[in-house]
Amino acid sequence: MFDRSILEKLGIKEENFGACTGLEWSKTTDAGVLEVHSPIDGKLIARVYQASAEDYERVVQKAEEAFKYWRTIPAPRRGEIVRQIGLRLREYKDLLGRLVTYEMGKSIQEGWGEVQEMIDICDFAVGQSRMLYGFTMHSERPNHRMYEQYHPLGPVAIITAFNFPVAVWAWNAMIATVAGDTNIWKPASKVPLTAIAVQNIVGEIVKENDLPEGLFNLVIGKGSVIGERILEDKRIPLVSLTGSTAVGRHAATKISARLGKYILELGGNNAIILTPDANLELAVPAIVFGAVGTAGQRCTTTRRLIIHESIYDRVKESLIKAYKSVRIGNPLDDKIHMGPLVDKGAVDTYLKALEQVKAEGGKIIYGGEVLTGPGYEAGTYVLPTLVEAENHYQIVQEETFAPILYLIKYKGSVENAIEIHNDVVQGLSSSIFTNNLQEAETFLSAWGSDCGIANVNIGTSGAEIGGAFGGEKETGGGRESGSDAWKAYMRRQTNTINFGKELPLAQGIKFEI
Template identity: 30%
Template sequence: MTRSYQHWINGAEQAPSSGAYIERTSPAHGELLAKFAAGTEKDVDAAVEHAHRVHTSGAWSNVPASERARLLNKWADLIERDADRLAVIEAEEVGKPIVYAKGEVLWSAELTRFAASLAWQIPGEAHTHLGENKLGLVTREPRGVVGLIVPWNFPMVCLFQKLPYALAAGCPVVIKPSELTSGTALEVAKLAAEAGLPAGIINIVTGKGSVVGERLTRHPNVSMISFTGSTRVGKQIAATAAQDLTRVALELGGKAANVVFADADLDAALDGVLFGVILNQGEECVAGTRLLIEESVADEFVSRLVERAKKVVIGMPLDEKVQIGALIHEGHLESVLEYIRIGQEEGATLAYGGQRLTDGELAKGLFVGPTIFTNVKPSHRIFREEIFAPVLAVTTFKTVEEAIELANDTEYGLGNGLWTKDVDKALNVSRKLQSGTVFVNTYLESAAQMPFGGYKQSGYGRENGVDGLLEFMEVKSTFIKLGARTPVLPNTLD
């Protein structure tokens, strides 16, 4: 049955002012999955108006932090209760395997619980040693209405690395999900209402970024934009927001390297490298799409990696055995195949994969399996540019210094991994890697307490951890003079 959705504004469904809807077909089999309201500037204005009213009235920010935490925890309970249903929606709309979609939903609930815990301990300071009759207070206040713009690849996780933190800080939000994968955002908004979160603090307007995202970024009553997506679009948002000095947080593209030293646990590294490039079909900003492997073990490692790649299960998203699903849309598939062609033309060796898969039930969908290139040079485009697919570029190195130089030879800086049994080497190399996250002897594994964000062209600002809360808060200094009034100017009347 096709799912049909409207906007979610002020705690209720609202039909689009245009009367138009966007259809989402399955990238795995081409059948119609859902219809989403095609938002207009008028719809965005309505959502922002309600959120702004909540902010100016203090209807959410004045709620005790302990009560905000209680409601967020209740919301997390409901997300866990409906995890199976939400995972199906996520898997179908994105094309990702259901096993990963379920994990994404449960991780979103976990992030909500952590954000709730932070609401209890919003930091403040009192400075009591400034001199006689002087007191200084440092307090933190919610920024105001926050626009959350999230991508299609991880609709729930990318949203929940922002949303519960903004709410814990006391900010109402207007969400613009991807027009391709809006289902779970709208479903969890209904669960928030069921949990008792007040109307108007979560508002969702679906539709095109050129309309909904553009208006949200320019709206005078939006105090902050938090965006996850491509570096190209992130720069456009930053430029637009700069005209009104709207605060912006950006989590953008990446070209992460997995650096494997000869002294690593190679079996563990094989699993980590393969997982790092196939998770979510490689449609992930922190995917480990560059393998930097020490030359002395490179041939053996790549040979074993190819054998493991052959065992990866590719298929329909709702099959629990599947490890790679379908790419998001036809245009992206064509882009991926073009990069594979470019890699061969530039002289890299296609060691495995590299074709669109059309056998059996895969014929109706947009499938590309694990693809491994060897003999990749830093000048090659597949080494430098984000492909957003399960395409791995393998480059060898001889020394630690060369490995660090290769890992940092990119405009991006979101994440990197390194594999070694030498603790000193692990610490020294991790310090020199120019990325917001470094995974050591694992990949794509972290904790809610750990901030996430990028260096260089991978953006600025942080999500998760305490920093994820503070992104949504303004800092205020209050200097208080106590006791009798002291003249500012000397008495000249004597």
């Protein structure tokens, strides 16, 4: 059972407003209302009044005003605010993790893990606040100095998806904050309550430090009212969007039309290659977590398993045995491996994908059912499913946000497996299990995996925040989180200083007057 006192402790009321500038909430009640039901039991959690166009305008104005102040604050002092946010998230980790699970449906272990990911990126961003480095270079002209520096960019819009309702916001917002930007968050309409809870937590820090309105902003609303305005708004120099490839393509078109910047984290069709030299004791648990974690609703979910023919039957038997041990049920129980899909629409997508793969010649070897009976009354629980398939099937080429794993056989060398692996339009995460150094290095080479993330002897999901996160091809090409992803949230400037008494021109050009 979910302890509803958690809602009160996180500032969630029976009826909530959909826009906040960090200090004040909107009062709009006539722009539509979201009724938020838990996929675990189908019960109504709370309602949210959606933001209006007027609410959005006020949010952007406050974000602009706050940016003029925030960009003047030294980056290490900006990092201090992020440090305090990280400490406060530690205090709320249990409560917020439970709300993530109840609202979205992922296991409580993953709910807590998502909040830990927020804490980790706060810690990372604090260190980054003292490492916003530029470069110096030698000028060809005497008595000249050249260097590069990075400046704050402006209000940054962060549009997040339902599957990671809080962590992806933190990836962007914490880095943007130390970079000197203000934040405008539009969460997925399926999971607005976790966003409200986070806004309340961050609001405590804003008030305690006497910071201005507009530093952290939240706007919950319809895509046609709020989303489109964000994409077209020239006052927002950067939009970071997580969603489907179709949504990303639309966003890129709109933002590019105004010559804005964007970070797109879109679809994944992630695969693991198992070569004859794979350590299956390592591989099988990684495969199961990658395919079953978050009920298959991660962008990094393992969707294809490319297995050498010599070990195919052994792997298949091991996976069927492992899948039979997956515990499915109320994800608030910390012993449960897999909870529900996010809603009945996701269940329909799951069933349609299985019908299509069967029509194309695939064979379901485990699962393929919607669970019924006590504990499954919400109609959102399914069996994780194993399907024997071929990579060229149309449904295998697509990303189905559900726990369906396609088993694909390959012959010959690892190059053949890599060719199959790369033969999809998505390019997010990838993995190979092998103890053969040549196979591993081939997979990581320029002619190996074409994904933004490539792993050896670990699975496709569960990326650490220290590395830049993102993919290639129709996954979008953006990068978030660690490494030097911070540069996307700042504007780059090249500077040249003449400290001499003459004015030589570059390239030796002569211009005398």
